[in-house]
Amino acid sequence: MAILRFKALELVQNRKRAKVTPPSAKVSDYYGVNAFGIRQMKYTLSPDIYEKINYAIQKGKPIDYETADAIASVVKIWALEKGATHYTHWFQPLTGSTAEKHDAFYDVDSDLEQFQGSALVQQEPDASSFPSGGIRSTFEARGYTAWDPSSPMFVLNNTLCIPTVFVSYTGEALDYKAPLLKANEAVNKAATKVCRFFDRNVNAVHGS
Numbered sequence: 772m773a774i775l776r777f778k779a780l781e782l783v784q785n786r787k788r789a790k791v792t793p794p795s796a797k798v799s800d801y802y803g804v805n806a807f808g809i810r811q812m813k814y815t816l817s818p819d820i821y822e823k824i825n826y827a828i829q830k831g832k833p834i835d836y837e838t839a840d841a842i843a844s845v846v847k848i849w850a851l852e853k854g855a856t857h858y859t860h861w862f863q864p865l866t867g868s869t870a871e872k873h874d875a876f877y878d879v880d881s882d883l884e885q886f887q888g889s890a891l892v893q894q895e896p897d898a899s900s901f902p903s904g905g906i907r908s909t910f911e912a913r914g915y916t917a918w919d920p921s922s923p924m925f926v927l928n929n930t931l932c933i934p935t936v937f938v939s940y941t942g943e944a945l946d947y948k949a950p951l952l953k954a955n956e957a958v959n960k961a962a963t964k965v966c967r968f969f970d971r972n973v974n975a976v977h978g979s
Contacts, residue, residue, distance in 0.1 A: 807849055808923030815845045828921050829975065831956060839888025846924060847876065847886035850931040858886065858931040860894040860916035863947045870937075872896045872916075873930060891933065892918050913940045919948065 794801045809828060813821055820841045827834045834842075850858065859871040872894060876884035894916045915938055922934035937946035944950050962976035 803923075805853060805927070806923040806925045807846055809920075811849070811923075812842065812845075815849070816841060824920060831952075834892075834920070836888050836892075839892050841888075843886050843888045843891040846891065846931070847884065850886075850924075850926055851876065851884060853926040854929055855926050855931045856929045858890070858933060860896070860918070860935040861932040862916050862935045862937040864937055864945055865947070870896070871930075871932070894935075896937075914938065914945055915940065919952065921952075 809825060812824060816824070820838055823834060823838045824842060826832065827838075855876070857873045857875050859873045861869060861871045864870050874890070874894075876886055878885040896914055896916055916935040917938070919934050919936055924931060924933050926932070934948075936944070936949040936952065938949055939945055944953075959976050963973055966973040966976060
């Protein structure tokens with residue numbers, strides 16, 4: 772075993788350093804170019820739609836279908852320009868890895884690329900292969916993925932990845948992100964109460 776460790780260290784030390792040439796001298800020219808978050812929404816959405824989604828993110832409130840359709844339309848154009856052909860609800864189930872269900876933008880009936888707000892907001896992947904704690908029988912298991920607008924969407928290879936939470940049909944968390952968001956909200960409420968002892972204008976506390 773000791774010999775293998777020394778050989779591994781020797782291999783690492785003798786490995787040639789990879790030379791990476793940035794596409795531009797300005798980091799701002801390429802940093803986050805494949806991500807679509809609140810900053811990109813501000814410059815591509817109409818002011819009223821942007822205010823709605825920003826309010827939903829800040830307050831943890833749901834958005835209406837009109838807002839979802841407007842965002843989906845903008846995101847579709849952006850993703851297609853990045854070379855995306857598919858979209859997926861990307862989530863972290865309790866299996867310890869990530870999971871995704873891919874759908875194509877191209878719609879056979881209309882012969883066009885389609886992406887509606889309903890597809891952005893929610894999908895229904897099969898939850899039978901994921902840990903459910905005995906919530907339902909395996910053959911009738913059902914799970915839902917719901918878009919988390921607080922995390923930016925991103926294009927990876929040819930796929931638009933939409934960060935989501937994964938819950939059972941009864942609302943139990945089947946992933947790692949839903950409990951994290953709930954914990955953040957609990958900390959926000961508790962910390963806001965404390966901060967208001969010193970400044971009554973504090974409305975929320977956000978972790979970094």
